[in-house]
Amino acid sequence: MAERERAVLVGVATGKVARPTVEAHLDELAQLVDTAGGEAVARMVQERKSPDPTFFIGKGKVGELASLAKVNGANLVLFDDDLTPSQVRHLEEELPDGVKVLDRSGVILDIFALRARTREAQTQVELAQLSYLLSRLTRRWSHLSRQAGGIGTRGVGETQLESDRRIIRRRIAALRGRLDDIERERIVQRKRRSHLPGVALVGYTNAGKSTLFENLTGTQTLVENRLFATLDPRTRRSEIGDGLVVTVADTVGFIRKLPHHLVASFRATLAEAALAQVVVHLVDASHPDWTDHLKVGEEVLASLGVEPKSCVIALNKIDRIEGGLPPAPPDRTVVAISALTGKGLDRLRSELRLAVLGQPGIEVLRFPAAGGAELQRALREETVVARRFSETGIELMVKRRKGRS
Numbered sequence: 001m002a003e004r005e006r007a008v009l010v011g012v013a014t015g016k017v018a019r020p021t022v023e024a025h026l027d028e029l030a031q032l033v034d035t036a037g038g039e040a041v042a043r044m045v046q047e048r049k050s051p052d053p054t055f056f057i058g059k060g061k062v063g064e065l066a067s068l069a070k071v072n073g074a075n076l077v078l079f080d081d082d083l084t085p086s087q088v089r090h091l092e093e094e095l096p097d098g099v100k101v102l103d104r105s106g107v108i109l110d111i112f113a114l115r116a117r118t119r120e121a122q123t124q125v126e127l128a129q130l131s132y133l134l135s136r137l138t139r140r141w142s143h144l145s146r147q148a149g150g151i152g153t154r155g156v157g158e159t160q161l162e163s164d165r166r167i168i169r170r171r172i173a174a175l176r177g178r179l180d181d182i183e184r185e186r187i188v189q190r191k192r193r194s195h196l197p198g199v200a201l202v203g204y205t206n207a208g209k210s211t212l213f214e215n216l217t218g219t220q221t222l223v224e225n226r227l228f229a230t231l232d233p234r235t236r237r238s239e240i241g242d243g244l245v246v247t248v249a250d251t252v253g254f255i256r257k258l259p260h261h262l263v264a265s266f267r268a269t270l271a272e273a274a275l276a277q278v279v280v281h282l283v284d285a286s287h288p289d290w291t292d293h294l295k296v297g298e299e300v301l302a303s304l305g306v307e308p309k310s311c312v313i314a315l316n317k318i319d320r321i322e323g324g325l326p327p328a329p330p331d332r333t334v335v336a337i338s339a340l341t342g343k344g345l346d347r348l349r350s351e352l353r354l355a356v357l358g359q360p361g362i363e364v365l366r367f368p369a370a371g372g373a374e375l376q377r378a379l380r381e382e383t384v385v386a387r388r389f390s391e392t393g394i395e396l397m398v399k400r401r402k403g404r405s
């Protein structure tokens, strides 16, 4: 999306999705437009039983949409739901000249393309864009081959599209190979620091992950009141009390209707979360839709194979909540915090200590205060993640690698 594009947002309320929900989704879409460098200038919501196969909205509404775009000087019409290539084409035919039609997935892809900085993120974005393109080409191709009945025409179109698809497929294969290399490097790096237990910060975009990361690790990173501020996750050491040192990983945020091409290519980044010993699932508890955000996060985590019981839920931004805290899910470890003011972080750290030390593979070795050769040997041979001095002596928390006793 180019600078200062002016967008009309369109949502459809069906039997399944009520109007207020659609409005909330459009609020979020407006924020996505802002992140992409554009501006939402008008919106339209239609209630209908199911989407129209040709235009997604009703034929009559298309005329209304055309004048709405014209009056507001819009050059973009943005649907909250995924459109088929033929719906895009039909809509663009009916709208004023120069008005582009895009869907939520397209905007998210644009944002990721705009903001990716590292080689890994850029490769993942290009892979996602090409997969998106390929699925469209395939569909358009079948459409064309049905239409082009004249002798010769079909062959020509087919050859052109076939070669386009071949080029894209070859590029996709090359990118996959490159991603594999990057992933291998990442595993080597992880092994180098793997003696430390890992804590991953995950959650809906704008929940405050990077703010918490800064607060826990004392490093500066990009914190912005924007969706998808972080695309290049980082990992740093942090002492979480009692001498226990962990690595903390900031991650890419979740969002509802994340295009599946993106989910697939960001799996590697999110795998950081799956490999962490403890996952902190951050939620902006001051957001009216925070329970939805929690649900979206839990779904993504489940798809990554992260066990709910290895998650600590952190209800963030409590400094913005007046009165009581919202009711949290039962049977889960829940901590109320403010990543900004630091409130509740001591409690979070102590929950993290409990979670880390409760992990399989962590053992506590006790030595008399004088220590001696036994202690020296343990310090030399074991992977010590924390040490504690008590009245009776010295305790070492050691991590035993799999396959060693």
Ligand SMILES: Nc1nc2c(ncn2[C@@H]2O[C@H](COP(=O)(O)OP(=O)(O)OP(=O)(O)O)[C@@H](O)[C@H]2O)c(=O)[nH]1
Pocket (backbone or CB within 6 Å): 203, 204, 205, 206, 207, 208, 209, 210, 211, 212, 222, 223, 224, 225, 226, 227, 228, 229, 230, 231, 252, 253, 254, 316, 317, 318, 319, 320, 337, 338, 339, 340, 341
């Ligand atoms: N009032 C308040 N604001 C907060 C708190 N934590 C984060 N914020 C604000 O929320 C906004 C988003 O914070 P980030 O840390 O960038 O959020 P994020 O989860 O990393 O977001 P993405 O990287 O975009 O997924 C910023 O404006 C922060 O200053 C908090 O505890 N209280």
Ligand SMILES: [Mg+2]
Pocket (backbone or CB within 6 Å): 209, 210, 211, 222, 223, 229, 230
């Ligand atoms: Mg961030």
